[in-house]
Amino acid sequence: MPWLLAIALLVGSGCYRRVITPKHLPKDLVAPHVTNAKAIDLSRLSGFASTKDFIEIGDVIEVTIVAGASDQGPLSIPIRINADGTALVPLLGSIPLAGMRVEQAEQIIRQQAMAGGVYVNPHVTVVLETKDANKVTVIGAVENPGTYELPRSSSNLLTAFVAAGGLTSNAATNIEVRSPAKQHFPLNRQRQNRLANYNDANQHVQPVSRSVKINLVTASNAGRGVNLKDGDVVMVPEMDQNPVTVLGLVKKPADYKLPSDRDLHVLDVIGMAGGLTSPVADKIYVIRRIPGKPEAQVIKVSYHKAKRVRRENIRLASGDVVSVERTPLTVAFDVFDRFVNFGVGATTQVPMF
Template sequence: MSLASVGCATVRGEKYTYNNLPKHLIAGVRENPQTIELSKLASATTDSDVLDHGDVVEVSIAAGLNEKDTIRIPVRINDEGDVELPEIGRVHVAGMKVTAAEATIVQECISRGLYRSPSVTMLMKQQRTNRIMVAGAVKKPSVYELPRGQSDLLSALSKAEGLDPTAGTQVIIRNMGHRSGVRPDAIASGLKNGIDTIGHSVEMTSKMHETSDTIKVDLVSATKNGTGGYQLEDGAVVYVEKRDPEPLHVIGLVTRPGRFEFPIAEELRVTDAIALAGGVSSMAADKIFVIRRKPSVLINKTVDPENPDNVETILIQVSLANAKQKANSNIRLAPGDVVSVEQTPVTVILELFKRTSMNFGGSIPLLGSPIF
């Protein structure tokens, strides 16, 4: 069936008006990601004085007043959170502040009979660097190295030079993939394949769930509510959804029926759709049906615009006259909607009068205005 033949008689589904349309079927407000203040994602500064695995520190142990009695040991904190010190052995320091780690080493020196009253100082030489993959709708997707104290969502997006113009508002963060032997690029591929092109997230494979933790972030809510932060671990993947909305179709009594690109970050209403199609082709046209698929269909089915009967739809009846006068009647449209300007007895009669007038050389005047 051609899309041009769609009408109230051929499309099945529940029927509503703007007055009784359930909330879950109302088209949502389409935020413009380019206007989001990403700076509001900033988290409280991580305490760089707290030690963690992978950090490189320098431990100085002074047994006396003479400088020659001081030994300096550069050491990396291992994956278990320990430092390996000559003669002293392993000392667990991860999760401690530098001062607490210094005191712990002093106690180890004394308890092992190595020094009577040593002076221990520890200097942070280099924090561990986390490798973070930023993928999807960012300007420069790549793998970036971030100090662990600055490994958060804002820093990752900043490294990638911000959002691409095609970006949506949803971001998926997948942590801990490296601990299960899963490469960041493999995780990024899984994330990309798990998100459809109209902004709805779907479930990942069970394997992906077993290997890592997932956080789904709505940038609009996060920046408005101040729920930023989102710390990233080594091997994490940040995937910014790409928004590629389905087109809008305008059919029926319009000047240029057809398919129109749905704006990425703009609001589109019924009268806007009619204007895109060059306006109505009949001065009596007033009855409009907005044909909309149910939200569950958007996730589970791929829809052929030439065969819309293969999915569950709803019909929302709109009066063009009311839409021009009342904002709430001029309903917001969603990607994939079909706007059908319907034939009515009045439009049919008007068309017959026009044809008759043309056949008689315009000798029959059309008196008065059409009755709506």
């Protein structure tokens, strides 16, 4: 059969390190546990959520100043908080307000107005009109991929996943968060005192970006929240869906899909393949490839040991090949079985006189 030739070539060609047993299985060959992303407690990924009463960069506040004994009339104007955290208040200039509560901002503006002599004992009211939002894109294995505006006070992974409708059943637990590239213009020493022209600027543009890989299980267990910035892209890949191939002395050799909600072991997949075709079959080869390495590794498993010892019934990984091998014992048993069947058949055909 073709699969026998393929296995023989693989085992005999040296395209693997060595044949090892489950007892001596190194850590890099241990198949990872299957974790259903939908079972992860996403609430632990919320990160730091600032109070809505805090003033943040990009927010719009409405400042109303009612004068006391002053010749200035009432002043009411919407003001956006600048990137440096300041608010440009007419007649008063730039006042740092980012990070303050509205009550604190009212006191600071009042003190500034009195210190400058612009107002005498003014009454100041600050209203937080609009909270600025971060535009975050969520793509991949989520129910509703897209770009969403998240309040900066709660711009985190939890909010992003909720906005995108949650993770799909085949979402992987390792995700990536990419931040947009920023333009960086290194200083041209020969032209420090001159404005660089358009071509010079383009020659020195260097995109600077950030990419962070996150394991959702680890982050959730540690309660480590992940905050997102404006322009971030959350990439959720699908689980590795390569099937497990079962060959050899089984009733239904085929490819079998890995479950998305539980681990799959050697005995499980042999059961899925209908069981063994020979009662004396015992030797099983699990052929496993490690990502990034060209050679395959062969793990030798005993069927009967796997039924008795939990360690022998190894967990399978995506893309594994499970081959139930022929041995001298299985060949001898087949010959004996055929001989017995042939003898029984011949006896039943002897004419009776």
